[in-house]
Amino acid sequence: MATPATLNLQLLAAAGDPSDVTTIALAGVIASAGLRPSEYRAPIAGLGVEEFAWLLESEFPFLEWDSHLALRAAQKKAPRPMSSLDEFSDLLALLWDHRAEDDTRSLWLACAVSTACMSANHLWQDMGLPSRHMLGDVLASHFPALHARNDGDMKWKKFFYKQLCDRAEVHACRAPSCTVCNDQSLCFGAEDGLPLAAMAPPAMALHA
Numbered sequence: 001m002a003t004p005a006t007l008n009l010q011l012l013a014a015a016g017d018p019s020d021v022t023t024i025a026l027a028g029v030i031a032s033a034g035l036r037p038s039e040y041r042a043p044i045a046g047l048g049v050e051e052f053a054w055l056l057e058s059e060f061p062f063l064e065w066d067s068h069l070a071l072r073a074a075q076k077k078a079p080r081p082m083s084s085l086d087e088f089s090d091l092l093a094l095l096w097d098h099r100a101e102d103d104t105r106s107l108w109l110a111c112a113v114s115t116a117c118m119s120a121n122h123l124w125q126d127m128g129l130p131s132r133h134m135l136g137d138v139l140a141s142h143f144p145a146l147h148a149r150n151d152g153d154m155k156w157k158k159f160f161y162k163q164l165c166d167r168a169e170v171h172a173c174r175a176p177s178c179t180v181c182n183d184q185s186l187c188f189g190a191e192d193g194l195p196l197a198a199m200a201p202p203a204m205a206l207h208a
């Protein structure tokens with residue numbers, strides 16, 4: 001059984017460009033699958049098996065075939081997100097509606113970010129990233145208008161959910177504005193913590 005850290009390293013070693021922040025983010029979300037709630041343990045929720053296979057071939061062209069097959073099998077057997085059950089599809093739509101380009105990588109990343117949002121830690125941690133700064137870079141690259149809208153440096157998950165509430169015209173906040181809200185410390189502030197790759201429960205079986 002590979003740990004998230006081991007799987008992350010395997011993927012980055014197999015990457016076409018291991019310094020590319022989008023590739024790093026996709027690797028982190030795939031590697032963190034075993035840390036997510038059971039219904040979101042697909043490597044990247046929301047993608048069909050063939051689309052996921054294309055992602056693996058494009059982003060990690062040097063991945064050993066056994067590992068490729070194991071990840072495809074994990075994607076295939078994972079339950080598909082049900083739009084009526086939670087906010088996954090709403091998050092995906094929010095991100096997709098703010099894409100800079102109609103390209104497959106933006107779709108893959110939108111699915112990856114939405115998948116990681118289903119875990120309970122800071123988003124950068126749940127994406128298996130080494131820092132919050134890198135999360136900002138990857139969001140700015142693919143969803144620049146959404147990234148720019150978070151000009152108060154809100155915590156990213158809080159920011160996305162606030163956008164969903166605003167879109168639905170749901171007024172869940174207890175204050176008329178953030179500046180006079182007693183919950184500011186919950187929504188703003190540093191998203192400090194260690195990368196989750198530092199933790200090492202088993203992720204998923206790989207043969208490499």
Ligand code: SF4
Binds near residue numbers: 162179
């Ligand atoms: S700080 Fe208060 S008003 Fe602003 S998003 Fe958070 S809960 Fe809502």
